[in-house]
Amino acid sequence: MSNTKSRKKIALIGAGNIGGELAALCAHRQLGDVVLFDIPGRVGVAKGKALDLEQNSAIAGNDAKITGTSDWADCAGSDVLIITAGIPRKPGQSRDDLVAINLPIIRDVADNAKKHCPDAFIIVISNPLDAMVYELMRRGGFDAKKVVGMAGVLDSARFSLFLAREANVSVKDVRAMVLGGHGDDMVPVMSACTINGVRAGELISKERIDAIITRTRKGGGEIVELMGTSAYYAPATSAVAMAESYLLDQKRLLPCAAYLTGEYGYKDLYMGVPVVLGAGGVEKIVELTLTDEEKTMLAKSAKSVQGIVDVVKKSA
Numbered sequence: 077m078s079n080t081k082s083r084k085k086i087a088l089i090g091a092g093n094i095g096g097e098l099a100a101l102c103a104h105r106q107l108g109d110v111v112l113f114d115i116p117g118r119v120g121v122a123k124g125k126a127l128d129l130e131q132n133s134a135i136a137g138n139d140a141k142i143t144g145t146s147d148w149a150d151c152a153g154s155d156v157l158i159i160t161a162g163i164p165r166k167p168g169q170s171r172d173d174l175v176a177i178n179l180p181i182i183r184d185v186a187d188n189a190k191k192h193c194p195d196a197f198i199i200v201i202s203n204p205l206d207a208m209v210y211e212l213m214r215r216g217g218f219d220a221k222k223v224v225g226m227a228g229v230l231d232s233a234r235f236s237l238f239l240a241r242e243a244n245v246s247v248k249d250v251r252a253m254v255l256g257g258h259g260d261d262m263v264p265v266m267s268a269c270t271i272n273g274v275r276a277g278e279l280i281s282k283e284r285i286d287a288i289i290t291r292t293r294k295g296g297g298e299i300v301e302l303m304g305t306s307a308y309y310a311p312a313t314s315a316v317a318m319a320e321s322y323l324l325d326q327k328r329l330l331p332c333a334a335y336l337t338g339e340y341g342y343k344d345l346y347m348g349v350p351v352v353l354g355a356g357g358v359e360k361i362v363e364l365t366l367t368d369e370e371k372t373m374l375a376k377s378a379k380s381v382q383g384i385v386d387v388v389k390k391s392a
């Protein structure tokens with residue numbers, strides 16, 4: 077019997093709204109075989125989505141296998157794990173309100189990931205993002221280069237879209253980056269923001285840029301208020317861009333929650349920073365020259381993240 081591993085394997089931990097969309101994107105982009113995992117009480121959803129997507133592949137012409145399971149053993153040997161396990165926000169809730177429910181879930185995921193997928197590249201999406209990715213890495217004792225959080229790609233996408241609409245230009249030409257924690261004090265970096273090299277401030281008034289920054293910071297909440305639950309299309313596409321950069325060694329420079337060991341003046345903290353993602357995982361954390369105002373905003377954001385991480389550490 078051949079033990080040749082022909083395709084990459086991607087395990088999606090949580091088969092809810094984002095998990096299902098992740099599976100669809102992985103299949104569509106032919107990234108590898110997909111395992112959709114959920115708890116036993118939701119295994120029918122995981123299996124049902126997997127079957128629906130395999131039937132979809134029969135039309136789309138994708139050959140990857142998609143399976144649903146509640147058995148961690150089926151995730152063994154995964155190259156990438158993307159974690160959405162937990163609950164999303166409801167209207168009126170902040171991401172930090174989720175910590176009590178999502179913390180034990182992330183610890184359960186960390187223990188199983190360590191046991192079954194010790195070599196995987198791990199992308200955490202569950203909220204509150206920066207604290208959950210910190211805890212997953214700490215609890216599992218993983219190499220921090222192989223564990224990142226997804227938030228900055230999504231927040232930057234929201235920022236880019238609003239800027240493009242305001243300037244009446246293609247979103248493809250907007251280069252914008254949102255750093256810091258995935259909370260209401262995230263840091264849109266105007267000093268690094270251009271529309272294909274043209275400073276955004278030359279095309280959009282300061283007043284409108286300020287309004288766009290406010291809308292970006294509340295971008296997740298705007299969708300929660302509309303739908304009663306959080307966004308899932310753009311979060312899934314964001315995480316798949318990160319997974320693809322790792323799997324295909326694309327070395328994309330993306331804003332990711334990465335473990336800081338002194339970069340930007342912060343230590344033992346996960347927070348959104350520009351990262352080169354390649355086959356080595358976090359291959360480089362890029363330190364931008366920030367303005368004094370941006371440094372102050374980053375310090376405020378880091379303080380908020382540290383507050384939640386302290387709560388998590390105390391209950392360890």
Ligand SMILES: NC(=O)c1ccc[n+]([C@@H]2O[C@H](COP(=O)([O-])OP(=O)(O)OC[C@H]3O[C@@H](n4cnc5c(N)ncnc54)[C@H](O)[C@@H]3O)[C@@H](O)[C@H]2O)c1
Nearest residue numbers: 090092093094160161162163164201202203226227306311
């Ligand atoms: N980082 C970001 O930018 C971002 C963006 C949007 C949503 N989120 C977060 O992502 C998470 C998932 O959102 P969603 O809309 O997919 O939620 P969802 O409720 O649709 O799906 C979550 C799934 O996790 C499963 N689950 C619970 N405990 C589990 C465990 N121990 N192991 C495996 N699976 C488990 C649930 O049964 C459920 O099916 C939420 O915490 C949400 O706040 C983050």
